[in-house]
Amino acid sequence: MEYNFIDIERKWRKHWAANQTFKAEDTSEKPKYYVLDMFPYPSGAGLHVGHPLGYIASDIFARYKRLRGYNVLHPMGYDSFGLPAEQYAIQTGQHPAITTEQNIARYRDQLDKIGFSFDWSREVRTSSPEYYKWTQWIFKQCFNAWYNNDTDKAESIETLVAAFEQNGNAGINAVTDFDETFTAEAWKAKSEKEQSDVLMAYRLAYLADSWVNWCPALGTVLANDEVINGLSERGGHPVEQKLMRQWSMRIKAYAERLLTGLETVEWTDAIKDIQRNWIGKSVGCSVKFAVDLDNPESVRETRSDSERVNSETPSDSEQMDSKTRSGSEQLDSETRSDSEKHTIEVFTTRPDTIFGVGFMVLAPEHPLVDEITTDEFRAGVEAYKTAASLKSERDRQSDVKNITGQFTGAYAIHPFTNEKIPVWIGDYVLASYGTGAVMAVPCGDQRDYDFAKHFNIDIKNIFENVDISEAAYAEKSGKIANSDFLSGLEIKEAMQVAIAKIEELGLGKGKTNYRLRDAIFSRQRYWGEPFPVYYKNDIPYLVEDVHLPIELPEVDKYLPTEDGEPPLARAEQSAWKHFEGDRMETNTMPGWAGSSWYFLRYMDPNNEQEFVNREKADYWNQVDLYIGGSEHATGHLLYARFWTKFLYDRGFISFDEPFKKMINQGMILGRSSFVYRLSDNKTYVTSSKKEGHQVIPIHVDISLVDNDKLDIEAFKSWRTEYTNAHFILEEDGSYICGSEVEKMSKSKFNVQTPDELVEKFGADTLRMYEMFLGPLEQTKPWDTKGINGVHNFLRKLWRLFYHEGQLIVTDAEPSKEALKTFHKTIKKVEDDLERFSFNTNVSNFMICVNELTDQKCHSKAILEQLVILLTPYAPHVAEELWEALGHTAGSVSFAAFPQFNPEYLVEANTNYPVSFNGKMRFTAALPTTFNAKEVEEAVMTMPEAQKWLEGKAPKKVIVVPGKIVNVVL
C-alpha cells in the first residue's frame, strides 16, 4: 500500500465532521485558548491559495494547543454583507442573499478540503438576520450612550437626561458637538424635537450633517479608510466631498484610549504605527486672535445667517474645550460670536513661537473669510475660494508643492505685542483639522516659511543663534529669543510658560487634537444591516428590541430611487416586517459593522436572548491569537477595538482590547502569464521574438500555460476572439509566454485555487507546502515549484511505517541515535511553534524523517510520538498512521504532545570548530567534559593546529567550552 492521500483525506474529513471532533467546550477544566482568523468575504471567485495561508498557520497553532491540553476555540464564519454581491444583483436582478449563499457553499467546500479543525457549530454570517439582530442591538446601545469625560467612559443616555433635568448641562463634561449651556428649566421647556436634537449631539451613534466622501459611481458614501488617494478602495472610482445627513459613530471619544491601548497588545510595530498615525494625536494649545476692528473694511460686511447651522444663540467662548469637535463645527462657533468681536482661534503645537507669528492663514472654507475680507480684496478672495472649491481633494493633495494664497485685507491683533498681523487664506490650511486656521510662524515651520518667501512676507527670527536664511528651524531644541517673557528659555520650557500665560490671560488653553474623524456609519446600499430606526415628525426613534431584527425588505431593484434615495426607499410599507412611524430609516450599515464584534458572537453563536452570554464571554475572553492581513489596520482593527471598549464601558464584557496577539500574514502574489499581440489584432508573437514589434501584452489564463509554454489549441478555444489567431512561434514551434508577479485577481487570470493542488497532492502536502514557502509575515509570489519536495517527504514518512503494503513498525527498543534525532526534533518543533516560525518546522520534520530513514528506525516508541508531533501540520496522514498503530480513531488530535528529554542529547564528545584569526580551519572532537584549558591543550597539540600555526606562537587562544576555539596569531 502506497501513501494514498485521496482515500486517507476523504476518510478523516468524514470522521471529523461526523464526530464533531473539534467542537469547543464552553466550560472546561482545561485552560482556554482562542485562535481566530479574519473571516473572509465570500466572493464569487472562490478561495485562492493566498487565503489558506493564514488559516493553515492558525489551524496548526490551534491543533498544537489542543495537544498541549488547552480547550481551544477555533471558529470560522463569513463577512457576508458587501458590495460585489450587490453589484451582481444590480446586473442580474438576483437577490444578493442567493449569490451569497452560493458563494458560501463554495467557500465551505474549499475550506473543508484543507482539513481545518474549525468548530463549524459556531459559524456566523454577518448577513443572517439571527446575527445582524445583534449588530442592530449594539447600534441601539451606541445610540443610547454618551461619553463622560469625567469618568472617561461611555454611559447610558439616561444618566445624561437625568442630569439635564436636574442641573441643565452646565456641569457636564462630555464628548459632544453641542456648545451651548442651558438650565434644567430651559431643558424641560424644550420641545421633543429640540431635546432630540440636543441629545443627538451627545450620542455615540448620531445623526448629523457631515462632510462625507461621496462616491457617485458606487452611489454611496465611504469611510475615510475606504478612500485611497481620492479614489474608492473598491473599484477605484473618484470620490468627492458632499454635505449629507448621515449616521456617524463618535469614535473620536475613544481616540486617547485607542492610542494607549496599543501598548497592551502584542501587535507588530508596523500596525501600531499605522494606527497611531491615523489617530494623529498632537498636543499644543488654542489661541484666540482678535481681528483688527480699526480697519473699517473688515466690519462693514454683515454675516449671512443662512449659511449657518445653529445660529440662534451666541456661544459662550469659554465652552471652547472641544477637543473632539470636528473642524466645521468649531468654525461655526466663530461665526456665532458677536460680529463686533471677531476672533480667529488657532490651534498650535508650538505656543513657544507665538512671538514669531508673521501672518495668519485661514482655510478658504473658513466661515470668517467673507466677514473680514475688505472690499479691496473681495474679488481676489472670491476667485481664490472658487478655484479652491473646484479642486478635488485629490488635486489638492497632489499639488502640494504649488504655493497659493490670497490676502484678505484684514489684520489680526497679536495678543501680546498688539502688532497688526495680515490675515491670508490658503489651501494648505485644511478646514477639517483643528480650527481651520493657523498662526503662521515662518521661522519655525517650513510650510509657513515657504509661504512667506513666496509672498514676500517678513520673517522674524525668534531663535537664538540659528540661521534661518535658507530654511525654517523646526527642531524642538534650542533657545527662544526676541520674545518678551519667553526670551532666553529653552524651547520645551517656553512651551509650558507660553501655555500658562495664554491660559492666564484667557486667550486659549492647552489642548490636544486628534486627526481621527468620527466614522460615518450610513451607506446608501441594499446589502447591509438595516438600522433599527424609524422617524416620526422627522425625529428618529429606536425600534423596540422585541421587533428586532429589522429584516431587509424586498425591493424591485437594487438601485437608488429616482430621487437619489437609497435602495431601501423602494420598499413598500408592506415589505417591511416591522414598520413604524412615518418612515423607516433607509440607509444601511457599513461593512465594518458586522465585523466589529463577530469574535464575541463565536463564543455564544446561538444565543437568542443576548449578543453574548456574560459568563461565556468572561471564559473565552480575548482572542489569544488573531491572524489576518495588515490591510485592515485603519479599518476593521480600529473599529473592532472601538466597539470592544464601548461594550466594556457598558458592562457587557470584561476586557477592552479584542485581540491580544496578532500576526499579519503576507500576501501571496500571483504569477501572471502574457501573450503579445501585434497591432493587427490577430497575430501573437512568442516572448523571445517580441522585440522590434509593437506589441500589446494581454493576460492569458494561467491554466492554459504550463511552465511558460502556451497550450495553443486551448488558447484558441478559450475565447472566440482567439479562434483564428495567428502565431509567430519559437524555433521549436512552441509559444512561450511572458510573466509578471502581481496581486492575484480574477481579471488578471492568475488566480491559483487550492483545489487543484489538493487533488494532485493532497491537503497535507498543501498545508505543509504553504508553510514551507517562507516566513508567514512575508509577501511572496506563489510558485508550485518545490511542492514535490514536500509531497515526497510525506511519502518518505509513510515508508517508515509501511513497506510493500505491510506495516513494518516494531516493538524493538529505539536506538540511541533514533532517540537523539527524535528528541532534538521535539525541542525544535516546540520552540519554533512557540515563536510562530511555521516554515522552519517543515524542515525540522524533513531532517527527522531523513535521519530516521538512514537509521532504519521502525520503532513504534519513536514513530507513534512522531505522529503526534506531525498532527498539527499533516492531520490526515497523522490520523491514519495513529489508527494503524492501534489507537482509537480520531484520538491523535487530543494526544499528549511529546515530552522533550535533554538526556538523549548528551554526547561524549563535542565537535569543536577551530578557527585561526576567526576563519574556521578544522574541527576537533573532544570530550564534552573538558574545561577550557584542557580543550586548548588538546587542540594546540593536534597536527592540523601545527600546520596552521606555521611555527608561530599564538598571541591568544579563545575557548568557549561547548562552542568554539579561536586562535589569534
Next chain:
RNA sequence: GCGGAUGUGGUGAAAUUGGUAGACACGCUAGACUUAGGAUCUAGUGCCGAGAUGUGUGCGGGUUCGAGUCCCUCCAUCCGCACCA
C-alpha cells in the same frame, strides 16, 4: 518628506542569546535500479580557480578574538502616511 519592513547561491529559504554562513527543499550534473513512477537510491552542486593560507550575506566604514547578527553612513525594493499647524 515622515514612519515601518526587507535585502543571504540559479530558486524558496535557514542560521532563536555575536561563535562552523547557505541547514531543509527546488533546480541542475553524473551514475544506479526498475513492474517507466510526477518513483527510489548514490555522489556532487555559493562564487573564482588546475590548485589554495583565494573569495563570499545590498555598498562603505566601525566595535570585537570572532559580525548575516551590534553601531554609523549610504543604496535599492516593497508597504503605510503625507500640506495635520
